[in-house]
Amino acid sequence: MQIIGHGPAPGSGRSISARLRGFACLAATVLLTLAAPPAPARSPVPDADHAAAVEQEVLGILSYTRWPAEPPELRLCVVGSADYADDLLAGATQASGRPVRSRRLTPGDPRIGTECDVVYLGALGEAERRPLYAQLVDRPILSISERDASCTVGSMFCLQIEDTQIWFQVNLDSVARSRVRINPKVLQLGRRRTPAP
Incomplete structure (x- = not known):
């Protein structure tokens, strides 16, 4: 086996044992680096721009949604820890002039299935999501999720929030x-x- 490297030129006086010690030090450094725990992942920092963009995206989705009996005002319920719902919670008005009244509810609140026209979901554990989705079955409730990258179970719309854009899956x-x-x-x-x- 031939090893090609960028060591000293022949005749430089460096012995084979010195080269082996150098390789051993390098190997130890690489192993220590690989064994070090990874740096913690940084979560995106919520800011006013994201909250305003999420509000506009949600209002856009609402404008394309029709309920069996159109309510004079939409009742939007924020459930779970939502990073970008502040502007929605402050109250909004659709382009048609219909107000959107928002409030926070806890995941187990029975009013979710009866007093919400729109459910905006933040971070929820699996044990919280399943019974919540069961409350939404066969009800005229639009569901939008803030943290659901796969968008395969439950929510109708899943917002994907990145540094420079907000888009959604259906x-x-x-x-x-x-x-x-x-x-x-x-x-x-x-x-x-x-x-x-």
Whole structure:
């Protein structure tokens, strides 16, 4: 086996044992580096720009949604720890002039299934998500999730929030099982909007 490296030129006086010690030190350094615990991942920092953009995205989705009986005001419930719902909680108005009244509810609150037209989900554990989704089945409730990268179970819309853009995925199964109707234009838009490579 031939090892090619950038050691000293022949005749430089460096012995083979000195070279082996150098390789041993290098190998030890690499092993210590690999064994060190990884640096903790940094969570995105919520800021006013993201909260305002999320509000606009949610209001856009609401404008393409129709309820069996259109309420004079939409009741939006924020459930779980949501990083970007501050502007929604401050109150909003749709372009049509219909107000959106928002409030926080805990994951186990029975009012979620009866007093919410829209449910905006933040961070929830699996044990909290499953019974919550059971409350939404066969009800005219639009569900939007802030933290659901896979978007395969539960929420109808899953916001994907990155440093420079906000886009959404659509869970067509959840849409089909819901009693609200979504304009096909927004469904096509959701399928097309994918993160930049």
